[in-house]
Amino acid sequence: MKLAYCSHCGMPVEFDTRRRTFTMDYEGRRYAYSARQAVCKRCGSDATYPPYQEEAGIAFNNAVRDSEGLVSLDVVREIPKRYAIGKRPLSRVLGLGEHTYSQLMNGQTPSKEHSLLIQRVYDDPLYYRSLLETGKDLVGQSSYERSMRALEAYLRNDYSNAYRLYELARIFVFKAGGDITKTALQKLVYYTQGFSAAMLGTRCVDTTPRAWAMGPVYGQLWFEYDSSVTGYFAYHEGEDCPSPFTAEEDEIIDAVWQSFGCYSGSALSKMTHKETPWLAARRRGNACEGESSSESIRQEDMDSFFKGVVERYSMVDATDISRYADAAFQESLL
Numbered sequence: 352m353k354l355a356y357c358s359h360c361g362m363p364v365e366f367d368t369r370r371r372t373f374t375m376d377y378e379g380r381r382y383a384y385s386a387r388q389a390v391c392k393r394c395g396s397d398a399t400y401p402p403y404q405e406e407a408g409i410a411f412n413n414a415v416r417d418s419e420g421l422v423s424l425d426v427v428r429e430i431p432k433r434y435a436i437g438k439r440p441l442s443r444v445l446g447l448g449e450h451t452y453s454q455l456m457n458g459q460t461p462s463k464e465h466s467l468l469i470q471r472v473y474d475d476p477l478y479y480r481s482l483l484e485t486g487k488d489l490v491g492q493s494s495y496e497r498s499m500r501a502l503e504a505y506l507r508n509d510y511s512n513a514y515r516l517y518e519l520a521r522i523f524v525f526k527a528g529g530d531i532t533k534t535a536l537q538k539l540v541y542y543t544q545g546f547s548a549a550m551l552g553t554r555c556v557d558t559t560p561r562a563w564a565m566g567p568v569y570g571q572l573w574f575e576y577d578s579s580v581t582g583y584f585a586y587h588e589g590e591d592c593p594s595p596f597t598a599e600e601d602e603i604i605d606a607v608w609q610s611f612g613c614y615s616g617s618a619l620s621k622m623t624h625k626e627t628p629w630l631a632a633r634r635r636g637n638a639c640e641g642e643s644s645s646e647s648i649r650q651e652d653m654d655s656f657f658k659g660v661v662e663r664y665s666m667v668d669a670t671d672i673s674r675y676a677d678a679a680f681q682e683s684l685l
């Protein structure tokens with residue numbers, strides 16, 4: 352039988368389980384979180400049951416991370432599994448202290464800097480690959496090979512969406528003749544995803560954007576765009592840019608370009624700042640204006656928002672998207 356320790360009774364006791372909301376102050380802020388609590392069956396006092404204490408610790412930790420825009424514990428724990436690498440070799444690959452990743456796996460709150468690094472390794476498998484290549488000698492041949500195999504499998508299967516994400520971005524780069532900012536590019540991808548889901552019932556890309564301060568951002572595209580050593584996104588005049596998308600999807604892509612392509616990155620950011628999917632994610636992440644947040648924009652929020660837009664503006668074909676672009680721009684000036 353499982354027993355908890357009751358300090359009132361001064362002995363191990365049988366207990367009931369209650370779910371309770373706790374609040375805790377930490378570095379000048381108050382955090383609320385929910386976890387299970389053991390209650391002594393003899394006297395009704397709170398009793399100590401280590402697994403629940405651990406659960407409460409993790410819940411508190413996550414509450415702090417959410418509000419600070421730090422990487423979640425789920426992400427921290429997912430990485431060694433996804434990339435088939437031990438905690439120590441992973442620490443070395445990331446350039447962290449030998450035991451740092453173990454501590455993070457156990458729920459320790461990462462620094463902002465470590466958090467960004469880990470989130471990026473999660474969002475951007477190609478970045479992880481570059482770190483693994485560089486750190487090859489630090490992890491040993493067999494760890495390196497095992498992780499590389501897992502990574503390749505991941506890139507082939509679950510990561511095939513990224514290919515469409517990158518291809519879509521590349522199409523916009525070419526439509527712009529190479530003259531496009533990273534911020535604008537992100538928003539064009541975002542609108543394409545939103546309108547393709549609402550008008551075609553399928554998403555051109557199936558990657559989740561995050562609610563960064565500047566609006567919706569696809570982290571892996573953001574980083575890949577920077578680190579693309581092969582010049583994948585580079586525009587070359589006269590070069591062909593074939594589309595892997597269907598004719599219907601191409602119409603949406605073209606309409607998004609015609610409708611939104613004339614605006615600057617910051618104008619597009621302002622438009623998305625008025626839209627509910629980004630606003631809802633910012634609220635969930637308790638992010639103040641301009642504050643960084645890695646909160647995901649929910650797919651269902653995007654779906655209902657863009658379906659609403661399609662209805663409100665009586666859109667029947669892709670070219671009607673311009674009606675929303677015009678209105679959203681006017682709105683963003685208010």
Ligand SMILES: [Zn+2]
Nearest residue numbers: 357360391394
């Ligand atoms: Zn008791």
